[in-house]
Amino acid sequence: MDMSFDHFRHEMIARGVTDETLDTIEKCGIDLHHWLEGFKDTPTSVEKTVETIKTHPLVPKNIVVRGFIIDSETGALEEV
Numbered sequence: 708m709d710m711s712f713d714h715f716r717h718e719m720i721a722r723g724v725t726d727e728t729l730d731t732i733e734k735c736g737i738d739l740h741h742w743l744e745g746f747k748d749t750p751t752s753v754e755k756t757v758e759t760i761k762t763h764p765l766v767p768k769n770i771v772v773r774g775f776i777i778d779s780e781t782g783a784l785e786e787v
Contacts, residue, residue: 710745749776753787 716729716739733739746752753774761772774787 710743712740712743715739715743750787757787 719729720726729739753776757772757774760766766772775784776787777784
């Protein structure tokens, strides 16, 4: 599957999202090309996400945060 803004933009437009809305999102400082890029290294992406959540100032330090990768064929979870 193509994990790019260009692919998702096409899908969003097909579902009724307007170019004006996408332009407004970009003007608000959200880089859709970067944000909708996807990722190439799943374990690294999960590790970064877990670290971001664990170190967020609104997440209490006593909250356990863990990351998993699901095998889309078997449903098995692998903890990262």
